[in-house]
Amino acid sequence: MVVRRPFVAALVVAVTFALAACSAGMTAVGEGTVVGPGGAARTDVTIAVAAEPVNLDFTTTSGAAIPQLLMNNVYETLVKIDQDGAIVPLLAESWDVSGDRTQYTFHLRSGVTFSDGRPFTADDVVASFDRVRTDWLNAISAKMDVVASTTALDEHTVRVTLTRPSNAWLFDLGTSVGAIFPADLTGVDLRTEAIGTGPYRVLSVRQGDRIVLAGRPEYWGGPPAMTTITVRYLSDPTSAVNALRAGDVDMLFNSATGDQVRQLARLGGFQVVEGTSTGEVLLSFNNRVPPFDDVRVRRAFAYAIDRQAIMDTASGGYGTLVAAMVTPQDPYYEDLTGLFPYDPARARELLAQAGATDLDVTLTVPSLTYATTAAELIVSQLAQVGVRVRIATAEFPAVWLDQVFTRHDFQMSVIQHSEARDMLTVFSRDYYLGFDDSTIAPLAAAADAGTWQEYVDGMKQVARHIVEQAGGVVLYLAPTLTVADEALTGIKPNAVTESMDLTTLAWAP
């Protein structure tokens, strides 16, 4: 009899609990189906993105996820890179360049405020540019090394003096290194707070789950169309596709695989927007060690790789075939894919010339889906020219960075290089590929300091030389794949910098 009462009581509590659970679920489902996706009155949108920012501070933390969310949407820059790669005004309405191309005078927009209410002035620009040199830990801060000084001429005019003319610098100013922060950051922890001049501010961060942005009605360009943008971080592509199909999210930004996007397109009911990105997937060689210290072997490998087949499999056929680490949006782009067409016979010939007819090579693959898929094909394609390839998987990021990137303990690897205009970084002697840059370094320096035409011509020469030397084989340029509710408008197809530009997103009326 002692057992009975607590037992019955527990049962009653449990059953009530369970019933409450059911009824709570039911009502919510009923309500949920009333508001269909694309309803006219909506001013909120939910987007699924794969990589979550570890914090909000790209000045001390690397990784593409932070600037992807914050640039353009929360933080703005003096100039913006538009969808075609052109440099257009943003916080600077216009700028003058001195005759020797070392002085840039920016005329700033007035009536701009930060999300904490402070007005935007020339002092904020000076402080932001100075901070890059003093407080930034992120290596991209090197892009501002060319700046000698930044001075405020008046409240809305800033003069930047460069140590030498630089064509690349003005482009970089449109990326995260040019982000404008309030001059006074006392008491602000950038890892948890983001104070920018953009159309959205960070409303809340639920780590491991989502970041919510709120529209700023007082934005200088007029109130944005969305009152809230919820970015959900779904690292598993299948979860992202399920969330879209279940109606939990309205848009997938690069969060599904190419194959899945094909299936979604076939399914109908969604718009698929394909654009370019800045991410070249590279089969990298360790140019320091045999057999890749021999240019004939590298060229043989370049002939042996069927890039179209790899892009079809690893990226569902989405993407662009490019030969150099230059995207169609870059001013010095030219189609170089004809330099190394798929030609296994030519590959075998070159290997014979190099005396490398019995090759065993290890391919160190980061634990990323596209890389492991591409690796399988690379193994079978190289087998056709008589090269035996062993695959070694390295956990990404930690182990891959340590082993391949830092200690250069590898022969070949496959990885996407996401940074915009990173050809010169990747093919510099100290980088993990160990590419001999003695020919291109002076060419690149002259191009950067020259006129615009000299820049374009010089960089074309650099790109062609790198492809000819086959320091690595660019497999394809990864696509930017957006899958969204059909009523969503203002989707920017191309990712021209690290930013996921959501500023024009709106629901069709």
Place this chain on the structure above:
Amino acid sequence: MRTRVAWLAGQLVLTLAVASVAVFWVLRVLPGDSAVVALGVNATPEALDQWRAAHGTDRPLIVQYLDWMGGLLHADFGTSFVTGRDLTALILDRVQVTLIIVGLGMLLALLVAIPLGTLAAVHHRSAWGTVIGGASQVGVAVPNFLVGVLLVSFVAVRARWLPAGGWVPPILDPAEFWRHAILPAVALGTVQAAIITRYVRSAVIEVMREDFLRTARASGHTRTTALVHHGLRNAGVPVVTVVGVQLAGMLVGAIVVERVFVVPGLGSLLVDAVNQRDLQAVQSIVMTLVVLVVAINFVVDLLYTVLDPRLRTGREVRA
């Protein structure tokens, strides 16, 4: 009774101490450098040194260990290497989520398993018993994630009854909380229900053979009332054992289910922290899991004493 509690508490402290040493040192042996992961591929050696100094990873390991232990004694996990957030608050937040789905899963499992297992035992020679026994056999063999994937694809994607994943804290919006919590709890609970059904069944069958039950029937109880009044409590010891063991297992199973349903619990926090080589976070999360498992075992041990008077003397414990 008192010596038994003291003995168990002593065991608990020793286990935690050994675990903390193991967790700390094993993590230091893993390849990968937190500073490189945080600052990325182009970081200069000066920037890396500056980061290591700021996060204290340049100090001798023994100093780092003692520093961490000092914090643990005050229930202070320190700050995350990567996010800069207070780990104590973060882990407390995430552990609630995991405990909620584990708790709901276990509750569902017990609600199904106790009646079903008893039914299967009472009718263990008839068709009913065979059906339940067979079904539970199948249930035991199904992995959590498969149940999860099936639930997502049928309940969320096809029928659109419930969200495919995500999480809403109960205080934020109770209705939305339930919509998000049901599927993970069912995914976790289904397999447990099958396992526990089998244990309840065999425990009840065992009890039905005991002399005291025959005596109870002889004194006028029907089979059902005899079982409810005298049998279930005695069947409790093996069932509590298996619930304890399974609860500990579910904390680990939750990692997979959290992945499938994108639930921001302790498991997903752990996976992210390992990927980012956020050692301070990893060791603190693992210690939290160790504490939970040890605490569950402690409670189970205490429950034995409550359920079975024979365990209440010190002599029995040492035996």
